[in-house]
Amino acid sequence: MGIQDFGPHFNLETFYRARNVARDITFELSSLIRPGMTEAQAHQFYKELSEKYGIQKQWHPPKLRFGPNTLKNFRDESAPHLLQEEDIFFIDIGPVIEGHEADYGETFVLGNIFDQKHIADCSQKVFHEVSQFWKTHPCQGDELYEFAKKRSAHYGYHLNMGSDGHRIGDFPHHIFFKGGLLECEENLVPNAWILEIHLWNQQRSFGAFFEDILTTQDLNA
Numbered sequence: 001m002g003i004q005d006f007g008p009h010f011n012l013e014t015f016y017r018a019r020n021v022a023r024d025i026t027f028e029l030s031s032l033i034r035p036g037m038t039e040a041q042a043h044q045f046y047k048e049l050s051e052k053y054g055i056q057k058q059w060h061p062p063k064l065r066f067g068p069n070t071l072k073n074f075r076d077e078s079a080p081h082l083l084q085e086e087d088i089f090f091i092d093i094g095p096v097i098e099g100h101e102a103d104y105g106e107t108f109v110l111g112n113i114f115d116q117k118h119i120a121d122c123s124q125k126v127f128h129e130v131s132q133f134w135k136t137h138p139c140q141g142d143e144l145y146e147f148a149k150k151r152s153a154h155y156g157y158h159l160n161m162g163s164d165g166h167r168i169g170d171f172p173h174h175i176f177f178k179g180g181l182l183e184c185e186e187n188l189v190p191n192a193w194i195l196e197i198h199l200w201n202q203q204r205s206f207g208a209f210f211e212d213i214l215t216t217q218d219l220n221a
Contacts, residue, residue, distance in 0.1 A: 022102035060094035086111025
C-alpha cells in the first residue's frame with residue numbers, strides 16, 4: 001500500500017463534487033461574517049451551514065481565523081478578537097461529503113486596507129504559480145515548497161512552512177499517509193494532495209491562507 005494510493009471506494013467525480021460543495025459553503029459562510037463578530041459566532045454559522053448541507057462529519061475541525069489570528073498555525077489556539085470594520089479573516093473547512101474528504105480554505109477582507117487585500121490576492125497567486133510549476137516539473141514535496149518560498153518572497157511575504165499541505169481522498173486518508181506534503185519523497189501525483197499557502201506579512205501583524213487540491217483539472221471552469 002503506497003502513500004499516494006486511494007481506497008477502493010474512491011471516485012474522482014465524487015471527490016471533485018465534495019470540493020465544490022466545500023467551496024460553496026466557504027463563500028456562503030464568508031457572506032455571513034460581519035464586523036463585531038467573534039470566531040465563536042462564525043463557528044456557530046458554520047455548524048448551521050453543515051446541517052443545511054447535510055454534512056454529518058468533519059475530517060478536521062474548522063479553522064476560522066480573524067485578524068491577528070490569521071498568523072496562527074493549524075493547531076494554535078486563537079486569541080480573543082472582535083472582527084473590525086476593516087479587517088482580514090480566513091476560512092479553512094474539512095467536511096466529509098459522500099464519503100470523500102473536502103478541504104478548502106480562502107482569505108477574505110473587510111474594508112479597503114490595501115496591504116490586507118494584497119496579501120489575500122498573493123496567497124492565491126502563489127498557489128496557482130506553485131500548482132503550475134508542479135504540472136510542468138514533476139517533483140517531491142520539499143522541492144515544491146522551495147519554489148513556493150521563492151514565489152512568496154517575490155511578492156514580499158514570508159511563507160509559513162508550518163502549513164505545508166497534506167494527503168486527501170476518500171475518508172480516511174490517514175490509512176495511507178499521516179505526514180505533511182513536505183515529507184512526501186515521491187513525485188506528487190494528482191488529486192492526492194492539498195496544497196496550502198500561508199503567507200505572513202513582514203510585520204507579522206496578519207496573514208493570508210489559501211488551499212485547494214493539487215490537480216491537473218481546472219476545478220473552477
